[in-house]
Amino acid sequence: MSKLHVAIIMDGNGRWAQSRRRPRLAGHQAGADAVRRTVEAAPGLGIGVLTLYAFSSDNWKRPSEEVAGLMRLLGLYLQRETARCVKNGVRVSIIGRRDRLPSDLLPLIESAERETRNGTRLHLRVAVDYSARDSILRAASVVKEVSRESFAHALGRACHCEEAAPDVDLLIRTGGEQRLSDFLLWECAYAELHFTPTMWPDFSAADLEAALADFRRRQRRFGGLPALAAG
Ligand code: FPP
Numbered sequence: 432m433s434k435l436h437v438a439i440i441m442d443g444n445g446r447w448a449q450s451r452r453r454p455r456l457a458g459h460q461a462g463a464d465a466v467r468r469t470v471e472a473a474p475g476l477g478i479g480v481l482t483l484y485a486f487s488s489d490n491w492k493r494p495s496e497e498v499a500g501l502m503r504l505l506g507l508y509l510q511r512e513t514a515r516c517v518k519n520g521v522r523v524s525i526i527g528r529r530d531r532l533p534s535d536l537l538p539l540i541e542s543a544e545r546e547t548r549n550g551t552r553l554h555l556r557v558a559v560d561y562s563a564r565d566s567i568l569r570a571a572s573v574v575k576e577v578s579r580e581s582f583a584h585a586l587g588r589a590c591h592c593e594e595a596a597p598d599v600d601l602l603i604r605t606g607g608e609q610r611l612s613d614f615l616l617w618e619c620a621y622a623e624l625h626f627t628p629t630m631w632p633d634f635s636a637a638d639l640e641a642a643l644a645d646f647r648r649r650q651r652r653f654g655g656l657p658a659l660a661a662g
Pocket residue numbers: 441442443444445446447459460462463466483484485486487490501504505508557606631
C-alpha cells in the first residue's frame with residue numbers, strides 16, 4: 432500500500448484554553464504536545480507525508496503577543512524536536528513565506544531542515560506564514576510550462592520546498608469548523624475530508640487512527656466509476 436499524504440488544520444487551541452480559564456497561549460503549548468504525539472504516531476499508520484497548518488498568512492491579524500508566542504513556540508519546537516526527528520527518520524520542511532518571519536527563527540528552520548534532510552520514514556511539512564492562494568499566485572508568476580507537473584513543482588518552490596508535494600489523500604480539521612481556510616487548495620483537489628469536534632490539544636494517536644479508518648472506508652473514484660460498475 433502506498434504511503435499517504437495527510438494534512439491537518441489544527442484548530443481549537445484557543446477554545447481549549449478558554450474552557451480551562453487559561454490564556455490562549457497555553458492552548459498553543461498544549462497544541463505543540465499534540466503535534467509531537469501526531470508526528471510519533473504517523474509513520475506507524477501508513478502516513479509518508481504529514482502537512483500541518485501552524486500559522487496562516489491571515490494569522491498575522493491576531494494580537495501581537497499571540498503572534499510572538501506562536502513564533503517562539505515554533506522555534507522551541509524546532510530546537511527541542513530536531514534531534515528526535517533525526518533519530519526517528521523524520522525529515523522536516525517549513526513551507527510558506529520566510530521574508531516576514533522573525534529573524535531568529537530563520538536559522539532554526541534552516542538547521543532543522545539541514546539536519547533532518549536524510550529522513551525517509553516521514554516527511555513532516557509545517558506550514559508557517561502560509562496561504563495557498565498566495566503560493567498559487569507566486570507559482571503562476573514563474574512557471575515556464577503550463578502543465579500540472581511543472582505547476583506543482585513551481586508551487587513547491589514557491590513554498591520553499593525542493594520538490595512538488597504529492598496530492599493530499601486525507602485532510603483533517605479539528606475544532607468543529609468545516610472549512611479549508613486557504614490551506615493546500617491545489618494539493619487537495621481530490622482529498623477526502625474529515626472534520627472532528629475534538630479540539631487540537633486533545634487530538635490523540637487514537638483520533639488519528641480513527642480518521643484513517645474512516646478514510647479507508649471511503650470509495651475514491653477521482654471522477655471515474657466504482658470498480659464494479661466500470662465494466
Ligand atoms: C488554531 O487554533 C491554531 C493555530 C492558529 C496555531 C497552531 C499552532 C500549534 C498547534 C502549536 C505550534 C505548532 C507547532 C508545529 C509546534 P485557534 O487558536 O484558532 O483556536 P480557536 O479557534 O479555538 O481560537
